[in-house]
Amino acid sequence: xxxxxxxxxxxxxxxxxxxxxxxxxxxxxxxxxxxxxxxxxxxxxxxxxxxxxxxxxxxxxxxxxxxxxxxxxxxxxxxxxxxxxxxxxxxxxxxxxxxxxxxxxxxxxxxxxxxxxxxxxxxxxxxxxxxxxxxxxxxxxxxxxxxxxxxxxxxxxxxxxxxxxxxxxxxxxxxxxxxxxxxxxxxxxxxxxxxxxxxxxxxxxxxxxxxxxxxxxxxxxxxxxxxxxxxxxxxxxxxxxxxxxxxxxxxxxxxxxxxxxxxxxxxxxxxxxxxxxxxxxxxxxxxxxxxxxxxxxxxxxxxxxxxxxxxxxxxxxxxxxxxxxxxxxxxxxxxxxxxxxxxxxxxxxxxxxxxxxxxxxxxxxxxxxxxxxxxxxxxxxxxxxxxxxxxxxxxxxxxxxxxxxxxxxxxxxxxxxxxxxxxxxxxxxxxxxxxxxxxxxx
Amino acid sequence: xxxxxxxxxxxxxxxxxxxxxxxxxxxxxxxxxxxxxxxxxxxxxxxxxxxxxxxxxxxxxxxxxxxxxxxxxxxxxxxxxxxxxxxxxxxxxxxxxxxxxxxxxxxxxxxxxxxxxxxxxxxxxxxxxxxxxxxxxxxxxxxxxxxxxxxxxxxxxxxxxxxxxxxxxxxxxxxxxxxxxxxxxxxxxxxxxxxxxxxxxxxxxxxxxxxxxxxxxxxxxxxxxxxxxxxxxxxxxxxxxxxxxxxxxxxxxxxxxxxxxxxxxxxxxxxxxxxxxxxxxxxxxxxxxxxxxxxxxxxxxxxxxxxxxxxxxxxxxxxxxxxxxxxxxxxxxxxxxxxxxxxxxxxxxxxxxxxxxxxxxxxxxxxxxxxxxxxxxxxxxxxxxxxxxxxxxxxxxxxxxxxxxxxxxxxxxxxxxxxxxxxxxxxxxxxxxxxxxxxxxxxxxxxxxxxxxxxxxxxxxxxxxxxxxxxxxxxxxxxxxxxxxxxxxxxxxxxxxxxxxxxxxxxxxxxxxxxxxxxxxxxxxxxxxxxxxxxxxxxxxx
Numbered sequence: 004x005x006x007x008x009x010x011x012x013x014x015x016x017x018x019x020x021x022x023x024x025x026x027x028x029x030x031x032x033x034x035x036x037x038x039x040x041x042x043x044x045x046x047x048x049x050x051x052x053x054x055x056x057x058x059x060x061x062x063x064x065x066x067x068x069x070x071x072x073x074x075x076x077x078x079x080x081x082x083x084x085x086x087x088x089x090x091x092x093x094x095x096x097x098x099x100x101x102x103x104x105x106x107x108x109x110x111x112x113x114x115x116x117x118x119x120x121x122x123x124x125x126x127x128x129x130x131x132x133x134x135x136x137x138x139x140x141x142x143x144x145x146x147x148x149x150x151x152x153x154x155x156x157x158x159x160x161x162x163x164x165x166x167x168x169x170x171x172x173x174x175x176x177x178x179x180x181x182x183x184x185x186x187x188x189x190x191x192x193x194x195x196x197x198x199x200x201x202x203x204x205x206x207x208x209x210x211x212x213x214x215x216x217x218x219x220x221x222x223x224x225x226x227x228x229x230x231x232x233x234x235x236x237x238x239x240x241x242x243x244x245x246x247x248x249x250x251x252x253x254x255x256x257x258x259x260x261x262x263x264x265x266x267x268x269x270x271x272x273x274x275x276x277x278x279x280x281x282x283x284x285x286x287x288x289x290x291x292x293x294x295x296x297x298x299x300x301x302x303x304x305x306x307x308x309x310x311x312x313x314x315x316x317x318x319x320x321x322x323x324x325x326x327x328x329x330x331x332x333x334x335x336x337x338x339x340x341x342x343x344x345x346x347x348x349x350x351x352x353x354x355x356x357x358x359x360x361x362x363x364x365x366x367x368x369x370x371x372x373x374x375x376x377x378x379x380x381x382x383x384x385x386x387x388x389x390x391x392x393x394x395x396x397x398x399x400x401x402x403x404x405x406x407x408x409x410x411x412x413x414x415x416x417x418x419x420x421x422x423x424x425x426x427x428x429x430x431x432x433x434x435x436x437x438x439x440x441x442x443x444x445x
Numbered sequence: 446x447x448x449x450x451x452x453x454x455x456x457x458x459x460x461x462x463x464x465x466x467x468x469x470x471x472x473x474x475x476x477x478x479x480x481x482x483x484x485x486x487x488x489x490x491x492x493x494x495x496x497x498x499x500x501x502x503x504x505x506x507x508x509x510x511x512x513x514x515x516x517x518x519x520x521x522x523x524x525x526x527x528x529x530x531x532x533x534x535x536x537x538x539x540x541x542x543x544x545x546x547x548x549x550x551x552x553x554x555x556x557x558x559x560x561x562x563x564x565x566x567x568x569x570x571x572x573x574x575x576x577x578x579x580x581x582x583x584x585x586x587x588x589x590x591x592x593x594x595x596x597x598x599x600x601x602x603x604x605x606x607x608x609x610x611x612x613x614x615x616x617x618x619x620x621x622x623x624x625x626x627x628x629x630x631x632x633x634x635x636x637x638x639x640x641x642x643x644x645x646x647x648x649x650x651x652x653x654x655x656x657x658x659x660x661x662x663x664x665x666x667x668x669x670x671x672x673x674x675x676x677x678x679x680x681x682x683x684x685x686x687x688x689x690x691x692x693x694x695x696x697x698x699x700x701x702x703x704x705x706x707x708x709x710x711x712x713x714x715x716x717x718x719x720x721x722x723x724x725x726x727x728x729x730x731x732x733x734x735x736x737x738x739x740x741x742x743x744x745x746x747x748x749x750x751x752x753x754x755x756x757x758x759x760x761x762x763x764x765x766x767x768x769x770x771x772x773x774x775x776x777x778x779x780x781x782x783x784x785x786x787x788x789x790x791x792x793x794x795x796x797x798x799x800x801x802x803x804x805x806x807x808x809x810x811x812x813x814x815x816x817x818x819x820x821x822x823x824x825x826x827x828x829x830x831x832x833x834x835x836x837x838x839x840x841x842x843x844x845x846x847x848x849x850x851x852x853x854x855x856x857x858x859x860x861x862x863x864x865x866x867x868x869x870x871x872x873x874x875x876x877x878x879x880x881x882x883x884x885x886x887x888x889x890x891x892x893x894x895x896x897x898x899x900x901x902x903x904x905x906x907x908x909x910x911x912x913x914x915x916x917x918x919x920x921x922x923x924x925x926x927x928x929x930x931x932x933x934x935x936x937x938x939x940x941x942x943x944x945x946x947x948x949x950x951x952x953x954x955x956x957x958x959x960x961x962x963x964x965x966x967x968x969x970x971x972x973x974x975x976x977x978x979x980x981x982x983x984x985x986x987x
Contacts, residue, residue: 033797035741037740037741045671046603046631047601047603047613047630047631047632047670048631048632048669048670048671049669049670049671050671053671054671060743070741070743072741074606075604075606075607077604081604085607094608095607095608095609096607096608097606097607097608258623258628259628260631262631263619263628263629263631263633266629266633267619267629267633267635269619282631282632284632284633284634284669288634288635289635290550290584290618290620290635291550291584291585292583292584292585292588292591292594292635292636293585293588
């Protein structure tokens, strides 16, 4: 009798252990859960993210009972305020999405407690498939809230056809653009060569100043309210070299995106996010409607050449608004599928990002890109990955509002600075003036 | 033999008969219920329900779409008038002709500067995703693609679903846009390619008045984007009827999806607006689709072919999942071929509804049957039990009769009780009578025994007195008697008197005497007294 009971108990224990092998799921194929998604990939253009979402809905989503519905394709500059407005239910705001692209600082504003902690879904083994630094970027108060889908950096884009002509006339080569010194020199030469056209548009001027300070071996300091310490001489030193080029009209702060100004022929080059590759046209169109092949060249960021070089590591991740367990699991299913090696590689290779999945990261060099521009982009990213130190720049509350004031100042005074120089004012004086304005932003 | 009796209705017990009646009643009620539903049209099949729901949805969707496109057409005609007026004013202000715009970058810049504000205003006012004005001229007629390239402006709304949408310059001079705080689109271009509007050259050559010539384009991909769009195109003509170009509004796929999302409780409803083709095919990439508010739908892909799948429904098959729905032909404008509106649900959803409906109906019938049988059993048992119990009590002991819950049974009990009392009285009387009779019988038997003993004693004593020879002669003589004599001898033996014998035998006294003499002679007796003595002796011996 005792033996029989022992056998029954053993069978029951074995069965219960076998049952533990499979995760219990709240999802049902017959009753799919819908997730609204906001993202920032391919705004106004062809969105690779939308195509992958469509593929997910037809495959994994169909099997697991998850439907992802893209309800807003916006930009990194707009999504933060849109999310915060929605989270605060401001009048006129959209309904808060279930999954969304967001920066870590946006996640802080929304509140880690309001977001799904991915640690509750991904096992340690699963998380080991991802670049560890990317994961730590998305962790808030011990909660892994922002899942790294991809990361971008900044690269230098050049209109190859235009540069070729410029190069033939001035002897400036792509190699000259490897350092900021060579870059500014080339910008001046282009300005003269083109009869007053700026050489390059910068999307994120202030970040280049920051990285230059760091590359010179100085520590960048911030005030308590999250703005720069203007008593720091190294900050001014770095600022001034950019300011001189700006007031001289050799380079400009982009009107919105550098790539658009390259397409209109306003500038020969632009420095912007690696993800901007998606938005480039094949041609440059001038006001007389003549066009030329863009022959897009993508180069690594110019180096300061005085120590370690730094590359910004930017880009949003995916977070999920905490509503119910079923939606949280559905979000996990989507993100796991979306960041698996192949999908992650397909996605980043068509959007100009760096993959978050280790296997995708390792195989990107063998990927067959859709055109030469993409290939050159990943060669540039590869070069930077080899010799630059990736850094995540902080963004304090209200930081971007101040930066936008600064950028608007340069846009408004672009022509005015050049006029004043033409009237005899020195570049140094105007550069000092910009420094004063910069330091005066509160 | 017993089994045969069980199936014989007459032999059924009362309980079974009542159960059968109730069962029949239940069955009749259920059948009547369903017949009633059929007669009054309240029986709803999944196909009929789906057809009605889709029909209702179709009427809402059709009204939405036609109203929207009608408004857009009216707005397009107004835009054409405004742009014609603007161009006339622009030309007359500079005392130039329309042809002078060609190859003149500066004039075109000035023109676009004048156009951009009213265009932006119209864009933000109307229910659309874009606005365009294409002038029939180009900034550079010397380039190879100048035949297809036309100057103009094309503005789009970015983020129309948000509270603060922005306007983008999709086509036009970028600096004009920037000066008016309209940033170039990510896929900006300077001029507009006429390939974007298939109807461009036919409208140019047409003499139809502008307000009658408006037409909706086919749905095509917007260059450089993943977005498809339909355009309302209206010709713009000058006062001298010169063709200035075209203008109109864009309705993008995303805008249509957002604007026409249907308020519906139908899960995964898909609504399509597509071009009508004789082949009965719907090309998804040339169709707009929308779903339900606060829900999702699976937008069809590839090519769908539709065919009848019942009285009112169509089946849509193709690369995407199969759908079930209804389709209606509509006309967006007099200058367009017909379009189709389709309102569909996933076939899998429809099948699921049908299965659920079948299960529900089966369950309903089973429940009705179950309740009918159960109620019949319960009520027949409940009704019959007191009667059976009473019968059992009656069978066992009437003295134990208790109060029943059935009044009729109580009346019966009372009646039976009274009957019992009467029967008891009668029985007691009968018993008394019987006892009396028995006593009398006993007394008579006792007297009879006494008489018999006396007779025996007397017989014995007489026998002692009777001459044996004479008695022997008497016994032998009996056999010699004639039947008549024997009959009369019998009368004597039974104790009849002479008078009684004369009446019984209906003979005269002389005849009796004659027979008596013969009897006496044959039996050797002298008198009736002696004859009776010998006869008594003979009976006693027997």
